[in-house]
Amino acid sequence: MLKKLANHINQNLPFLKDKKLLIAISGGVDSVVLTHLLSTLKFDISLAHCNFNLRPIECDIDEEFVKNLGKNLNTKVFTIHFNTTEFAKENKQSTQIAARNLRYDWFNELIEKHQFDYILTAHHADDNLETFLINLTRGAGLDGLTGIPEINGNIVRPLLKFSRNDILTFVKENNISWREDKSNASTKYIRNKIRHQIVPILKEINPSLLETFDKTTAHLKESQQIVEDKVDEISTKTTVTVDNILNIDISKIEKLSNPKAYLYQLLKDYNFTEWNDVSNLLSAQSGKQILSKTHTLLKDRGFLLLSKKDFSTALEITTEIDENTTLITKPIHLRLENVQEKSTENKQTIYVDKHNLQFPLRLRKWQDGDFFYPTGMNGKKKLSKYFKDEKFSLLQKQNTWLLCNNDNAIIWVVGHRKDKRFDKKKETNTLLKISTKN
Known part of the structure; x- marks a missing residue:
């Protein structure tokens, strides 16, 4: 198996070489084998173990096992404890979904903090078949029937081409110990029911089931690509982003x-x-x-x-901008710069006479009754009428920000039109350049 994995990585996953890898390890046979294999192949690996506190005594033993494995292989081990049951209740999630969300959120924190390149999980061919059958029973579409992806962003599954039997043979031949999760034997969970009651019958019907399934998923992925190509074609004809x-x-x-x-x-x-x-x-x-x-x-x-x-605007928060502010990034990006000369003005950049400003400025959403004096137009105009004339959609109205003076007079419908009351006066040499560009 060691040689087969090395060849598989060389041919299909060469980007893993010389990269900093984080292995998600439970202490079970699959992740332990992945750890031993990559350690033997001299990959730069670290281990990440979650203690979900779902099996009080056994979870602690699993954690200690992983820590000892890391010591024996001279490999860094990261561990964390979760109150999974409480998290699941608070977020109205199943225990499995809660554990998955907690796990991957923590993995992403480790990646950011320690600069890992990829997360590796130990999913194998039997896991892939089980997932297919689960999705099939739930009425999944084509996406759900193409199996577990070997590469999904920064998550890589190097063992996906290997069977559970390959893994068990490897541990037996190399006298490797691991922790057995007793819940894996229970048919309480749908995956275990499929694993222990359905897959054995299918393998009895077709001893080459995994090889056949691999061909099936390959055909489905080809069909999926055809669908995606067609959808891309339709998308260009039916959608536009504004x-x-x-x-x-x-x-x-x-x-x-x-x-x-x-x-x-x-x-x-x-x-x-x-x-x-x-x-x-x-x-x-x-x-x-x-x-x-x-x-x-x-x-x-x-x-x-x-x-x-836009969660930041759910409460219609008004952001204040004081005179010394040069940059804000929330709720939108604005850069403010004192200049003496006016250059090209456009929808993303305006120049205003600083003598007309009353600080702090205010950034807010529009309200009924708002009006301004649009540049290039005569007189004042209600903002609702301006939106209508400019054919703003409902969402555009909701997502439009107003930069206002301290007295609430509109300075700029951000990204669209400036109020001419704040134009440069002939005698001024103190301008404020305001831009939405990063």
Whole structure:
């Protein structure tokens, strides 16, 4: 197995060489074997072990085992304790989902703090088959039937081409010890039920099941690529991004052979779950919206508007900017610079007469009754009328910021139009340059 893994890495995962690797290790046979293999192959590895406190005595023994393994292999070990049960209750998650979220959040902290290049997990071919069968029973689409990805961002699974039998043979031949999680034998969990009751029957029917399954997933991935290519083609014809808001043209979507299917493909990465509600937006009244945990999808006339939730503005916070401030990064990026001469002005950069400013300036969202004196226009204009004339969508209105004087007079509809009351006067040589550029 050692030689096969070395060849596999050389051919398919060469980027792991000379990189700083963090192995997620439970103490179970899979992650212990991965650790031994990569240690023998002289990779730069460290170990990360989570104590979830779900099996009070055994979890502590698992942790001690991993620490001793690290000492024996002269490998750095990181450990952490979680109150998983309490976290799951507070966040209304299953224990397994809570543990997964806690684990990967911590891994990402370790990566940032210690500059690891990749996280390695010990998923193998049998895990892949079990995941496929779980997703199949839950009615998954094509994405759920293509198996566990070998490479997913900075997560790599070097053992995915190896079977559980390969791993057990290796530990037997090399007299390697590991910790057995007794819960793995229980059929209380769906994965264990599939592992112990269903997969053995399938292997009895087809002794080469894993090899056959590998070919099947390869074919499914090829089909998935064809789908993604088609969706990319449709996306360019039906969507446009304006001010970080994805505009989906409803009339063009409805002309497609299966609008609901295409809508799913366009929006599947944005954490929506109620897909019937999403597709119903096509015929809903303007103003109707669907929320995911990360995004908002809003019906606005002939478009569906997708935007990322702006948690920083949920409470309509007003940010104050004092006279000595040169840079703010929240809730938006603004750079302020004292200059004597005015250069080119555009939507991202304005120049204002500093003598007309009353500090602290205020950055806020628009309100009913707001008005300003737009540059290039005569007189004052209600902001609501300006939005209408400029054909702002509902989401654009919600996401637009106003830079205001201390008396609340609008200086700038940020990124769009300046108020001419703050233009440079002939006698002034004290200007403030304000820019949205990084």
